[in-house]
Each structure stands twice: as C-alpha cells, then as structure tokens.
Amino acid sequence: MTALVLVEHEAGQLKDATRGAVTAAAQLGDVDLLVAGENVDAVASDAAKIAGVGKVLVADDAAYGHGLAENVAPLAARLMGGYDAFVAAATTTGKNVAPRVAALLDVMQLSDILSIEGPDTFTRPIYAGNAIATVRSSDAKKVITVRTTAFEKAGEGGPATIEKVASEGDKGLSSFVGAELSKSERPELTGARVIVSGGRAFGSAEQFHALLDPLADKLKAAIGASRAAVDAGYAPNDYQVGQTGKIVAPEAYIAIGISGAIQHLAGMKDSKTIVAINKDEDAPIFQVADIGLVGDLFKIVPELTEKL
Amino acid sequence: MKILVAVKRVIDFNVKPRVKADGSGVDLANVKMSMNPFDEIAVEEAIRLKEKGVAEEVVAVSIGPAKAQETLRTALAMGADRAILIQTDDEVEPLAVAKLLARLAEEEQPGLFILGKQAIDDDSNQTGQMLAALLNWPQGTFASRVEIDGDKVNVTREVDGGLETVRLNLPAVITTDLRLNEPRYASLPNIMKAKSKPLATKAPADYGVDTAPRLTLLKVAEPPRRQAGVKVADVDELIGKLKALGVVA
Ligand SMILES: Cc1cc2nc3c(=O)[nH]c(=O)nc-3n(C[C@H](O)[C@H](O)[C@H](O)COP(=O)(O)OP(=O)(O)OC[C@H]3O[C@@H](n4cnc5c(N)ncnc54)[C@H](O)[C@@H]3O)c2cc1C
Ligand SMILES: Nc1ncnc2c1ncn2[C@@H]1O[C@H](COP(=O)(O)O)[C@@H](O)[C@H]1O
Numbered sequence: 189m190t191a192l193v194l195v196e197h198e199a200g201q202l203k204d205a206t207r208g209a210v211t212a213a214a215q216l217g218d219v220d221l222l223v224a225g226e227n228v229d230a231v232a233s234d235a236a237k238i239a240g241v242g243k244v245l246v247a248d249d250a251a252y253g254h255g256l257a258e259n260v261a262p263l264a265a266r267l268m269g270g271y272d273a274f275v276a277a278a279t280t281t282g283k284n285v286a287p288r289v290a291a292l293l294d295v296m297q298l299s300d301i302l303s304i305e306g307p308d309t310f311t312r313p314i315y316a317g318n319a320i321a322t323v324r325s326s327d328a329k330k331v332i333t334v335r336t337t338a339f340e341k342a343g344e345g346g347p348a349t350i351e352k353v354a355s356e357g358d359k360g361l362s363s364f365v366g367a368e369l370s371k372s373e374r375p376e377l378t379g380a381r382v383i384v385s386g387g388r389a390f391g392s393a394e395q396f397h398a399l400l401d402p403l404a405d406k407l408k409a410a411i412g413a414s415r416a417a418v419d420a421g422y423a424p425n426d427y428q429v430g431q432t433g434k435i436v437a438p439e440a441y442i443a444i445g446i447s448g449a450i451q452h453l454a455g456m457k458d459s460k461t462i463v464a465i466n467k468d469e470d471a472p473i474f475q476v477a478d479i480g481l482v483g484d485l486f487k488i489v490p491e492l493t494e495k496l
Numbered sequence: 497m498k499i500l501v502a503v504k505r506v507i508d509f510n511v512k513p514r515v516k517a518d519g520s521g522v523d524l525a526n527v528k529m530s531m532n533p534f535d536e537i538a539v540e541e542a543i544r545l546k547e548k549g550v551a552e553e554v555v556a557v558s559i560g561p562a563k564a565q566e567t568l569r570t571a572l573a574m575g576a577d578r579a580i581l582i583q584t585d586d587e588v589e590p591l592a593v594a595k596l597l598a599r600l601a602e603e604e605q606p607g608l609f610i611l612g613k614q615a616i617d618d619d620s621n622q623t624g625q626m627l628a629a630l631l632n633w634p635q636g637t638f639a640s641r642v643e644i645d646g647d648k649v650n651v652t653r654e655v656d657g658g659l660e661t662v663r664l665n666l667p668a669v670i671t672t673d674l675r676l677n678e679p680r681y682a683s684l685p686n687i688m689k690a691k692s693k694p695l696a697t698k699a700p701a702d703y704g705v706d707t708a709p710r711l712t713l714l715k716v717a718e719p720p721r722r723q724a725g726v727k728v729a730d731v732d733e734l735i736g737k738l739k740a741l742g743v744v745a
Contacts, residue, residue: 286625319522479738
C-alpha cells in the first residue's frame with residue numbers, strides 16, 4: 189500500500205502535525221509527501237528529511253499560496269491516481285482539505301483516527317470521545333485524518349527525493365483575504381509540555397491574563413481555555429481545548445476554574461497528568477484529575493506563581 | 497437569494513453518552529435528542545441574513561428518521577420558511593448525506609448552503625466540505641463571520657493559528673463554528689406558527705442516491721477510564737506533587 193501525506197506548513201515552516209500523520213501513514217505502507225504552496229523550496233527540503241519518506245511531491249504555484257481547499261483538493265485527487273491512501277493531520281487545515289479530496293474520489297473519510305488495526309480497519313473517537321468506534325472501510329482508496337496526539341512524531345532521516353508536479357491552477361472559486369494569527373512567545377498549544385488552561389471563573393479577559401500569563405511564564409507553559417472563556421472573550425478562539433477545539437495531550441494539563449464538561453474533557457483527557465483547581469469540590473473535572481486542589485483560584489493562582 | 501440549512505437530529509449535548517454493553521453502539525433509547533448545536537447556529541445565521549434582507553427564503557433540510565421532523569419543526573419555529581425531510585431509518589454516512597444535499601441544491605438552487613462544522617455524534621467534520629466538492633462550489637468552513645458582498649461572500653474562519661478570511665464566489669457552502677452567533681430560542685407563538693409551515697417528506701430513492709454505507713462498524717468501546725487521583729490541601733502540597741512529577745524543577 190502507498191500513502192500520500194499532506195504536508196502542513198505556514199510561512200515557510202513545516203508544521204509538526206505533519207509528523208504524526210507520517211507515522212500513521214507509515215503503518216499503512218510506503219509514504220510519499222505532498223507539499224502544495226508558493227515558494228516552498230525550504231519546506232520541501234525540510235519535508236524530505238522526515239524519516240521514512242520515499243518521495244516529496246512539490247506543487248509550487250500561487251494558487252496554493254494560502255492552502256485554499258478549492259485548489260489543493262483537485263491537485264491531491266489527481267495525484268491520488270497513484271496512491272491507495274491520502275493522509276492528513278486532523279488540524280483545521282487537514283479537516284478543511286481532506287473531506288474535499290474524499291468526495292472527489294467518492295470515498296467516505298475516516299476522521300480523526302486513533303489507531304490503525306489493519307489495512308482497512310481503524311479506531312476513531314465518536315460522541316466527544318465517550319466512545320471509541322472500530323470501523324472497517326470498504327473503499328478502495330482511503331482518505332484519513334489523524335489525531336496527532338495518538339501517534340508519535342516521525343523523526344529525521346532521509347533525505348527523500350524531491351519531485352516537481354504540475355499545478356492544477358487556480359479554480360477561481362475562492363481567494364484569500366487575510367489572516368489574524370495569534371502571536372505568542374509561548375509554546376504552541378498542541379506541542380506544549382505543560383498547559384495551563386482557564387475557564388469562565390476568571391470573569392474577565394484582564395483577570396484571565398493577569399493571573400495565567402505569569403503562571404504560564406514560570407512553567408514555560410502554553411495557555412489554553414474552555415469554550416466558555418473563549419465565548420466570553422477572555423481568550424482568542426485558537427486557545428479552545430475540547431471536542432470542537434484543539435486536542436491536546438501534554439505532560440501536565442492544569443485546569444483552573446473549568447468545570448469539566450464532556451466537551452472540554454474530550455480535548456484533554458489523554459494528558460499524562462491532570463491538575464484541577466476549582467472551588468467546587470464536586471466539579472466533574474476532579475473525576476479525571478490526578479491532583480485536585482479545592483479553593484478560590486483568585487487566591488491560589490497568585491500564591492502558586494509566587495512560590496514556584 | 498435562497499438559503500438551505502442542513503440540520504441533524506443528534507443526542508442532546510448535555511447527555512453523557514453510554515456505550516451499550518454488547519459493544520454495538522451508543523445507547524440512544526430514552527435519551528434526549530436535539531438539533532445538533534452547530535446546526536442551530538447555521539439556522540440562526542440563515543435567519544439573520546433573511547432579516548437583513550439578504551435572503552428571501554430559508555429552507556431547513558434533514559436526513560433521518562420520522563422523528564427528525566421535530567428537529568425541522570424547531571428550525572421552522574426559529575424562523576425557517578419551509579422544511580424538507582429525507583426520511584430513512586438507515587444510518588446515512590456523511591458522503592451519502594452530502595450526495596443527497598447536492599441533489600437538493602441542484603433542485604433548489606440556493607445561493608448559500610449552511611451546515612454545522614461537525615455533528616456531535618459522529619464527530620466527522622466532513623459533510624460540508626464534501627457537499628462543496630460535489631457541487632464544485634467554494635467552501636467557508638468553521639465560520640465565525642459571514643458577510644455577503646454582492647455576488648461574493650467573505651467568510652472569517654476559526655483556524656488553529658487564529659482567524660483567516662476568505663472571499664468566495666456564490667453559491668457557496670458555509671460550515672459554522674461556535675462564535676458565529678448565539679442562536680435564539682423559539683418563542684411559544686413561533687412554535688405554534690411552525691406547526692402550519694410546509695414540511696415535505698421525501699425518500700433517498702427520490703434523489704437516486706445510493707446510501708449504502710462504506711464503513712462497517714465492527715465495535716464500539718468505552719475509552720480507557722481515568723481514575724480520580726488525590727486532593728491536596730494547599731499550594732505547597734501541590735508544588736510538592738508537581739516537583740515529584742518533574743513538571744517543575
Ligand atoms: C456543540 C458544543 C461544543 C462544545 N465544545 C467545547 C469545547 O471544544 N471545549 C470546551 O471547553 N467546551 C465546549 N463546549 C462547552 C461545554 O459544554 C461547557 O459549557 C464549557 O466547557 C464550560 O466552560 P467552563 O468550565 O469554563 O465554565 P463553567 O462550566 O461555568 O465552569 C466554571 C467553573 O469554575 C468554577 N469556579 C467559579 N469560580 C471559581 C473560583 N473563584 N475559583 C475556582 N473555581 C471557580 C466553578 O465551580 C465551575 O466548576 C461545547 C458545547 C457545545 C454545545
Ligand atoms: N443526517 C443529516 N441530516 C442533515 N444534516 C446533516 C446530516 N448529517 C450531517 N449533516 C450536516 O453536516 C454537518 C456536519 O456533520 P458531520 O460531517 O457528520 O460532522 C452537520 O452539522 C449538519 O449540518
């Protein structure tokens with residue numbers, strides 16, 4: 189079996205999520221990579237250094253400059269003529285492009301897989317991770333998105349050969365207008381070793397940052413948030429952890445003023461150690477926490493930051 | 497412009513799903529069912545576009561059992577003008593749902609097709625993207641802002657790095673994210689009024705779509721359960737534990 193993995197990149201940088209997808213794809217068979225973008229020589233040569241990769245296909249064209257699914261999907265679908273599986277990370281990029289590829293190939297996508305049980309058989313979370321389904325696909329070609337926390341990151345190796353492929357051109361359906369990307373000196377949420385995460389209890393954006401920023405700095409942690417905190421404007425949308433936000437599995441996840449709704453747990457319950465700080469001793473978050481501290485976060489967080 | 501909205505009947509988001517003892521699925525007997533939350537956001541957005549004078553008609557569509565009528569009545573009570581139920585007791589996978597919706601789009605010729613980004617039961621996050629592919633329409637997924645501008649629509653999307661805005665030709669497919677709007681509750685008079693709004697019932701065969709599943713569900717299991725740990729008395733004890741775990745030096 190041969191798999192084509194979509195390389196995720198931004199501003200000339202290869203995204204780490206790609207490495208989890210490569211590890212999953214390697215369990216299926218031989219792995220080639222697809223780099224679609226504009227001026228992506230650096231990304232292609234970084235991608236060629238990922239261990240276990242045979243070939244890196246590069247489509248360098250302005251049409252792919254912002255990863256528009258309308259342009260990338262037909263390219264991937266054409267290249268899939270020579271592959272048995274299309275694999276992407278279950279990031280917002282992968283989730284945007286892969287189903288479009290699947291429909292062009294008339295394939296039912298396997299979303300967010302956790303494991304590969306055989307060439308046609310996969311496990312994936314359903315119902316906010318409250319159930320794990322084992323499914324067998326009867327499609328000749330597979331289209332898969334991969335939960336990156338469930339697979340090791342592929343390391344360095346190679347170098348693989350780099351091969352230019354023809355562009356499908358701009359389909360003229362969509363164009364990129366702009367992006368407002370969150371800038372932070374802190375580690376990226378999905379790659380962080382430690383995450384401190386805040387909920388509705390913080391009461392305002394000011395208090396959220398006044399209390400969590402110094403704690404995160406001390407712990408060299410990334411900052412996450414519950415949906416309630418994001419909805420209330422305490423934190424931007426890309427901080428949201430959960431069923432419909434980011435899936436994280438750090439060494440330590442410190443949930444502060446977060447009740448532990450199933451939708452939140454879905455995004456963090458595979459963390460190695462979970463710490464919960466909540467004033468309600470019956471909060472559901474304590475049912476999954478390894479270490480719990482009952483009390484008022486407005487007292488506890490400053491004291492914790494101070495003493496660390 | 498006409499707007500089509502896809503609404504799925506799913507387990508209510510407040511219910512904790514339970515896996516059946518025989519591992520054949522999730523137990524939905526006597527469980528509260530509701531409109532998928534992202535689809536409420538989709539209906540709300542369509543109604544707001546109508547209230548702004550951008551759209552003339554909002555049509556809600558569901559594929560599912562007879563009970564999905566209730567979900568459609570909710571959409572009508574929120575303000576949709578009419579509804580279409582493609583009725584089946586079979587499990588219909590996202591690819592087949594997308595094919596049915598594509599046929600409907602060809603028939604109804606909407607300017608926008610709005611879906612939720614994700615159904616909270618199968619967590620697939622793929623139907624809207626597939627629909628867009630089948631129609632060869634552009635897609636504005638995970639939308640937190642939708643602005644019609646002549647024959648285009650500007651869609652701001654929630655992406656892993658923050659926000660991104662794309663400009664799409666109409667007709668287009670949009671999938672909703674949580675911050676797009678806060679859906680209204682249907683008022684009692686509107687719930688009454690919804691009872692007399694048109695609801696057409698069709699079958700998948702009317703659209704000539706093969707809905708045979710591509711995936712076979714072999715087993716459904718509970719995820720590994722975490723054990724509740726220990727409670728610590730104070731910050732000092734917490735720091736001690738964090739040190740023991742190597743989280744802090
Ligand atoms: C379709 C859908 C998708 C969703 N997706 C997500 C998702 O991806 N991620 C997500 O997080 N949620 C998601 N949710 C929302 C989820 O259901 C909860 O509403 C949300 O997680 C609650 O956030 P919270 O814990 O911050 O707020 P609350 O539930 O209000 O909890 C606040 C907690 O703070 C505690 N507290 C209050 N004051 C203090 C204090 N002074 N000191 C210490 N503790 C205090 C309280 O005891 C309480 O436990 C989703 C919901 C839906 C319907
Ligand atoms: N059976 C269905 N009936 C109507 N809409 C559906 C159905 N299944 C999926 N959808 C739509 O597709 C969206 C995404 O679903 P999914 O791809 O299954 O996560 C949902 O939020 C709905 O808007």
